[in-house]
Amino acid sequence: MMEIRDLTVRTADIQDFSFRFRKPEESREALVRSLEEVGLIQPIVIRERRAETGVAYQLIDGFVRFAFAQRTGLSEVPCRVLPLAAPDEAVFRILLQNHDSWLQSNVPRRIRFIVFALGAGFSRDLVREHLPRLGFAARDEVLSKCEKVGSLPPPVFSFCEEKNFSFKQCFQFTRQPVELLNEVFAWRDRVTLTASLLEEFIMHLKDYFRASGLRIDDFVKDKEFSDVMNSQAPSLDKAGRLRQLILRRRFPILSLVNGRLEALQTGMGFPGNISVEWDRTLERREVKLSVRVRELEDWPKALAELRRPEVGSGVEHILSEL
Amino acid sequence: MYRIRTASVSKSQLESEQARRVREYFGTVDTVDEPPLVTDYAEGKTILHISEKRGQSLNLCASMNEDYVCCGVHVLKSVSNCPFDCSYCVLQDYLTNASIQVVADTHGMIEEIRARTAREPWRFFRIGTWVLGDSLAFEPLTRSASELVLEFSKLRNCVLELKTKSNHVDSLLDLPHGGRTVLAWSLNPEHVIATEEHRTASLDRRLAALRKSVHAGYPVALHFDPMLVFGGWEDAYENLVRDVFAVVPSERIAWISIGSLRFNPEMKKSIELRFPDSPITAAEMILGGDGKLRYVKPLRVALYSHLYRAIRKYGGSDPFVYLCMERRDVWKKVMGLELRNIGHHDFEITASLDRRFPGLVHQKPEMQLYESLQY
Structure with missing residues (x-):
């Protein structure tokens, strides 16, 4: 069993700080507040050093407490001292x-x-x-x-x-280019980015740059990007617009074709209770028409809507795109 | 020629021709009970094992899926892993034991094929040895394919397909193959070969081997798969087709397949780790109904249509062309064909072989029988 002594040591004799484990600022705040309220009660942990090093003790645990002691002018602190041979x-x-x-x-x-x-x-x-x-x-x-x-x-x-x-x-994250990480993380000041959105942005942008040969610097100079980031929209809305922009760049063919299909969908002029859906990946060749009926009299109206010639030709066009 | 660091032979295969040749090449080889277990894919490419036949060797192609039509080819697992290192290779995430294994028990494999083909004597089987490796990569060393060529020449209702990215055909040229082996090449423009198909034969070497095979009387097959998208792909693929048909007459081509890049999502990371300079995983891809990432459909249709037009332009209407693992609606868009099911596809290939290679197919194929097959 190692012999540990409890001593009061001069702060000036503790000079080796190589074991300082830096935690984020917020983790230290509660301890600092407590020290300010009740003072230094709990001893810090130190280890003896060889005299020839010119340092008497090495601080092992209690860096915040030691910093408090120094800041408040304490010349001595309570310590638990590990022997040199520890x-x-x-x-x-x-x-x-x-x-x-x-x-x-x-x-x-x-x-x-x-x-x-x-x-x-x-x-x-x-x-x-x-x-x-x-x-x-x-x-x-x-x-x-x-x-x-x-x-x-x-x-x-x-x-x-x-x-x-x-x-x-x-x-x-270690597999992503550092300049991309730095840039996207910097957007958090202006855009609401959840963890999943951040991951999605980084993944898509990385692939977009690899496919296009462009770099993050080119993307941030892009007018569309500037328009989104400099708009007065709430930061949550900006995140949505930024996501759409990145998806358009990453999936240009899907974006183009889906845009055409959306125009066809609009051209069908359906009322709100009828919707047209398709596989947005364009892989399955099918169109899904959904009718929502709340009252019996809604049904013949919906049927009449579906029979309109524009609907038939719209479905035909969507299918031919798929 | 090969980067093999160690070679071993299963005790039961000590007397095989493959073991003899490998001993001769390496001077000394270990004799072991079990193939060496290697989990690292790249390391596996340096360890060769001459293996016995373990369990069932003959299966239907593993790519079977409801949405994406397979051609109904059978695969003979006579080789596992290969010395080449294509960035897109599915084996990177597939092999549980990455050591290179060459099955020396040709007799055992042929007996299994005899038994399987005898169960459906009306049916014509296409059997390829390329599912877990390259059919001819080790041919100069092992001569395994040569043994298969000789055995297949005596079989009745099947044909062997040896598919390769090598030019290792010299040992096959004088064999009495009886026209029952199809020598096939996986083909891509030289740009793709140089950047993605590492350690494989150049296009010129593949075409030279193709020319020799045709002169030796072999039927040949062409696999434009995986087609890749890159700057200038249109001209590159058209020139490729032009160059191929300058070497091989259409009437010697048993079949031509077209496919595009596809892989499991987990493989994306493996490719990016092993080939950080390869851009192939950054293309515009979606997850298909078979759980594989593939190019978005409009892009696939553009790729296939372009190549298909080039094939018809330079090769005429004769060669049988099919799409590997594609949707029926893509078949229709590219070739105007309404494909009902796998059996229908299998029948069409067989009927084409029967018409174009007299004597190869043992009896007139019947569509009804093929379409009744359960895949």
């Missing part, structure tokens, strides 16, 4: 234990922790060994994937955290 594995376990509840509720947070651990100098073997505790398989491939996710642009990673995305969803 192995990295013990430090890693302490970190895991202390952040456990924050980590367990969210996959991207766990990825953040793994990336932090690798960056803080814990060995890959050690981190890999503890992956099952974080809900992952103990494989090198998982570590590599976590590193890729960890290198996503900060707004994208934070979004994954906010939406509590699965590992697979987070990793999907």
Whole structure:
């Protein structure tokens, strides 16, 4: 059993901060508020360092509390001190234990922790060994994937955290061009984008650029794009218009043919209780005519509508397009 | 010639010609009970196993679907995986064991074919060996196809189709094939071969092999499948058809198939990971009723119509042309044909062979019998 001592240590003697695990700002706010109300009660965790390094102690856990102590001018803080000989594995376990509840509720947070651990100098073997505790398989491939996710642009990673995305969803973003991710995520200031809409936009735009040879810079200079983004419409409406624009670019043939079919549908001049539908992927060659009848007398009227010559020729034209 | 790192032989096939030839080529090979299990597709292409026949080898083509009409061809699983690396290959997401396996038990496969074809003696079976790999890619090494050619020359109500993207026909040219093997090529413009059909023979080499096969008296088949959309596809495909018909006379063509790019949605990621520079997955595609992504129908119709017109322009009205895994309404739009069902399709191909290759089909095909088949 490792000997852990409780001591009061001079803040000036704690100088090695390599184990600082940065959580998003909002996670720290509650703790800062509590510290301001009741002061520093809970000790921070430190490890002894060799004197020749010029540093007496290494901070392991309690960075927000330590920052509070410094900010409020405390010259000493209560500490739990690990001996010099405390192995990295013990430090890693302490970190895991202390952040456990924050980590367990969210996959991207766990990825953040793994990336932090690798960056803080814990060995890959050690981190890999503890992956099952974080809900992952103990494989090198998982570590590599976590590193890729960890290198996503900060707004994208934070979004994954906010939406509590699965590992697979987070990793999907690593396959997208960074400039595309940065641009689309920046649209969130002006357009209401749900998680699924963001994913859809990125997927379609990536394929559109690959098919057309264009780039995101070309797309944002497009007049239609500017019209949508600069319009005074509510941001939710803008999202809908932007979606239509992206779909038109990604599926030009489907958009063109469906546009023609919609014109034919309009030309049939049906009242509201009769509708014409077709397979929008254009794959199935069929037209579906639906009649909604609420009163018996609606029925002969509907039949008369369906018998109009424009209906027959409209159906014929739609079928010939399909 | 091949990138094979290790080769092995099933104990039961030690005395086979394939095992002898592979031993000769590699110097030494492992003898094993089971084929080596390889899950990584690319790695599988470096591991060759001469295999025994395991379970049923002969099946109907796996593409059967209600909406998309299959031609009713049978497939003989005599080879699995292949040394080529086409970006669009469906095997990338299909093979559970990716090691290359060549079945050496030709006798066992032929016995199964005899039994199957004897159950419907009135029917004419087209049997291809290309469903899980290229029919001729390993021919210089194993001579497996040569054994099949000789065996098929003695069979009655079937024909063998060897389909390839290689030019490995030399060992077949002097065989007494009896006209009962169709040598077939998967064809695409050189641009597609260079960018998507990695490690396959160039178009010139394929056409040279095609010419040799015709001179050796083989019936031949052409598969313009998968057609791909790219800048200038119209001219490229028309020139391809022109070049092919400059090499092969129409009357030697048993059949021509046309199809376009299609794959399972899961494969999109595999292609993009393995071939990040390939644009093929970015095309305008929809999910078809058979669960496969394919070009939107107006584009498919444009592709097929263009190619079909070129075939008729350069090859005349004689060669039998069909669409591989397409909807009936697409058949009608492209070729003006009302196709009732798979049996009808199967009958039409057989009737064409009977008319154009006297003596190949063992008896006059009857439409009623073909249409009564349950696929």
